[in-house]
Every structure is written in C-alpha cells, then in structure tokens.
Amino acid sequence: MNRFDDQTVLVTGGTGGQGSSHVRAFHAEGANVVIGDIDAERGAALADELGPRARFTRLDVTDESSWSAAVLAAESAFGALNVLVNNAGVQNPPATIEDTEQATWSRILDINLTGTFLGIKVAAPALRRATGGAIVNIASTMGLGGTAHYAPYVASKWAVRGLTRTAALELGRDHIRVNTIHPGVIATPFIQEPAAGATAAIADFYSPEPFAIPRLGEPTDVTRLLLFLTSSDASFITGSEYVIDGGLLLGPALQTEAA
Template sequence: MTMAGKVAIVTGGAQGLGAAVVRLLSEAGAQVLITDIADAAGGSLAAELGEGARFLHHDVSSAADWSAAIKAAEDAFGPVDILVNNAATTQRPASVEDFGEEEYRRIFEVNQLSVFLGMRAVVPSMRKAGAGAIVNISSVAGLVGQRAAIGYVATKFAVRGMTKAAALDLAPYNIRVNCVHPGAIDTPMLRQVTEAMEGDPVGDFCRTLPIPRQAAPKEVASAVLFLVSDGASFCTGVTMPVDGGWTV
C-alpha cells in the first residue's frame, strides 16, 4: 500500500488516532499536512517526521480555515490526493432532556459541519490531481445508539450518511469516499471521557467483545490506510466498523 507521491491532509492529526494515521501515511511515502488546534503536539509530530510533513493550526468548523489548509498543502506539496476527516469532539454524558442547545451546536460544528466543509473544500484540488480518496472517521456511535450521547450519536450517524451521499456525488471525478467506525480505541479523547468514572468501565465492556480487548490507534489507522490506497480502488461509500465485533 505505497503512498509514494501522494499528498494527504489529516485533521485532528496531532495525537491519538489522527497521529497514528499520519505516521502510517508518512511511513508509506505520503507527504502529509497535519492539522489540529493542539499546536505543540502537532508541531512536534511534524518536526519528528521531517520534510515530508507540515503542521497547520486549523479550526475545522471554519470554511476560511479549510481554504487555508488546502492552500497550505498545495503550496508545500502539490494537489491533494487524500483527505482524512478525523478531527472530532465528544460530549459530557447527558440525556436528550439535559443536553444544552449550545453544546449541541458545538458538537455539530466540530463533528459534522467540519466533514462537509472539508469534503467540499478539497474537491477542486483532487480534481487537479486527477483522483482522490476521502476517509471520514465516524464511530460505532454512527451505527448503533448510545445512552446519554445524543449529540455525539447524531453527528456520527450524519457522517455515515454524508459519506454515502458524497461517494455518489464525487464518483464521476474518480474521488472515492469511505467511512471508518472505530469502537473502543485507546485514545486521549476516550480517556478524557472515562477518567472521572469509577472502576474500569471501558475495560469491563471490552472484555465482553468477540475480540475481548481495547484497540490501539494503529489498528484503526491501518484500515484508513487501506481505504485511501490503490488496493481499495473499487471501494466507495463503504462504512467499515473497526470495533472488535461490537456491532456484530
């Protein structure tokens, strides 16, 4: 799955799953623009990877920032071949009756609006490249409902539907659009959600899965690498769970 000569943008690429995707793309030969709001971590990762990587501070809910990201990638490396819409946020546990309007609007902007803005912004660059591959990161929460997660579930289901709609819209340009649905992955975002909980709820749940453990970010990143590679050249509109059998 060589990425030699490919130009990629990975949002939320400074840490966790995004950083794992960045590393695999770089190891495979791609030139990568890492975008995030975590400037120190993103800058450090780009410096570690060398000339084939750049970091850009990027608010994914801003159309202007998306224009700047595309320009930065093209100025540094050339037309964009790959976009991984990975940036996301989570919500505090709250039922539909207890979740605030402003909280809902914020999670919508980061998790859903950003995916629309990113796909729309990258199309002209991918058309210049002659082809493209987009992977949107959803969640198992985009496949099954979860209690106390109305905003997160809504946005992750939306990412799944947007992927299928965009796959149909962009197929005439040889741009493939696919979606990955991670399960319980050991990332800073998941640890942030569970750190205030008693005991080991994530570990206890993962031990009930068909593959009875939590996953490492690289295990999800490998699925992303496949979907953006030429090995997946006949795959578009795919929604791929990487969840240890959670949704089986």
C-alpha cells in the first residue's frame, strides 16, 4: 500500500523545479494531486501527463478567492483535501535595502508570506472537514540568518517561520500538523536563473565546495523529506523546522590534504 492512497494533496507552485518534483512523488505514492500555479500551460500539461488522479487549477496565491476556488476544485474532484504544500515563492533581484523599491518589497511579501497565510486560512476548514491532515510551508535557509541584498526574501521567509508555529498551535487540536522545510541551494531554475530584473543568479554566489556535503541539493532531496513530514510516520511532529542544505549553515568543512 502506498503512503498516500486515497488522499488529496494540493501543491502550490506545482509546475516549478521543486513543485513538480513534489507533485510527481505524491502521485507515485498514490495521492490525488492538485497542481496550483499561475502557469496554465505547464500546469495543464503536467496534469495530462499524470492522468486521472491529477488536476490543474490556476492559483494566484495572493488572492483569497483564487485560493477558495482551488480548495473547492480539490474537494469537488476528489472528495476531500488532506495535505497542503505551500511551495510557491519568488526571489527579489539583488539590491541593498536602500536601493530596493517598495513595490519589490510588497510583491515578494505578498507571494511568499501572504500567499502562505491565505493558504493556511482557506485550507484549514477543508482539512478539518477531512478530520485532519498536514500543511508544510517551504521556507529557506535565508529564513534562518541574514543575507545581504535579499532583504525582501529574507524577511518573508523569517516571517513564515513564525506563521508556521502559530498555525501549529491553533490547528493541532484539529489533528492538523503544520511544519516548515528550509531548503538550501537546490539545483532548480529558481536559483540557477536570474530573478526578474536581475543579471546574476543566486547560484552564482554559492559554491558547494565548502559544504559538509559538497554538492548542490536536488529537488528530490526536499521531496523525500516532504513526503515523510506529510505522512502518518510524522504524526507526532508539528511546529517544527527542518533544514536541508548539505551543511551550508554549519560553516566551511575542514579541508585536509591527501596523505
């Protein structure tokens, strides 16, 4: 028996590098998957690829009515919603705080933070109707420290941590668990291609050479942790934060010469 047989999972940003990995893995584990994204062409193509246990719904995470429609689509198609993965996120072009436009600040927080807030707000009643479930918010290692030139993104991911803990406290007695994953540098277009308005990608500033595990992460690294946290194997885990970064935050690994 698969871990997610007869369960329905909604993944936001479901067509991206990490999002599509999550969608495919949940589907392979027996779940009905709802792909939430603003990219209708890629979302519909992914749903068609996966077949009858997959649906695409156009989802603007900054719009509460769009969230309501997505949750309704999940319940209408599959009868219930059991898991929400708040994966959608955007990066700001690098700039100092003094050089960051307020419109950029607002856009990043609207998508990364308000989008996560609205997802929890709208999905919670559906998860309650399903007699419980799980929410995982995808944050970032940038939400655990400061990073120059990325103030909007850093602030949004720090705030997701507090939001996650508050939601865990509010929803725990309803058998709804809420946790956070903090990926490091994961090999996806998100970090390998410049953000809108930028000339350099995040990956240009990071070499995995000093990491304890000297490689970039792969989307499947995050997906495997996500599957655990949303499964019954993690039934006693809520309000927790999981870092998956190959040792990025540990500091540089000791370099030794070969004997």
